[in-house]
Amino acid sequence: NAGVTQTPKFRVLKTGQSMTLLCAQDMNHEYMYWYRQDPGMGLRLIHYSVGEGTTAKGEVPDGYNVSRLKKQNFLLGLESAAPSQTSVYFCASTSVEEGYQPQHFGDGTRLSIL
């Protein structure tokens, strides 16, 4: 059982380039999330999805787009990368059956924008 898988694990981009981060979960969870983690700031929510075909903005959505065409996949896109988007990106999923359950996290994508 793989849980939450993120690809790629590392990436270096130049300012202005675009890319897509992929998150896949095999637990049939309804809710999926994208976070960024920066030193001293904790995990900040970028976008989230409560089901296939639905997405919503989180705390820091500017410069990112997302799509959830299939229940098991959640894609995060950077339209025009900026140095301020250098961070570690985590995907998470959870079920809300019988109340909010703990989130399951992937191991992150380390992204550097030069």
Added chain:
Amino acid sequence: EDQVTQSPEALRLQEGESSSLNCSYTVSGLRGLFWYRQDPGKGPEFLFTLYSAGEEKEKERLKATLTKKESFLHITAPKPEDSATYLCAVIGGQNFVFGPGTRLSVLP
């Protein structure tokens, strides 16, 4: 606005030296408080969920407690393998809000 703070920011303990980590929160209508452990280069790993004041959960050397305004993670006789960053998160509205974490180092 929901908020979570954690203290201390970093903690160094000798092996066997018990201590506690604090998570203070402000949330309208707590639906759950979660403790995670995060190792370097890895994603957060779930430890405990607490849903109401007075609730306690235990696992090996760790014990989590909850009041109406804060939660404590008690570490009894820690070992070097307990070294990690411990994250606290709450959910009141629709989304989880995370604290910045406490970085724990246990020296042999």
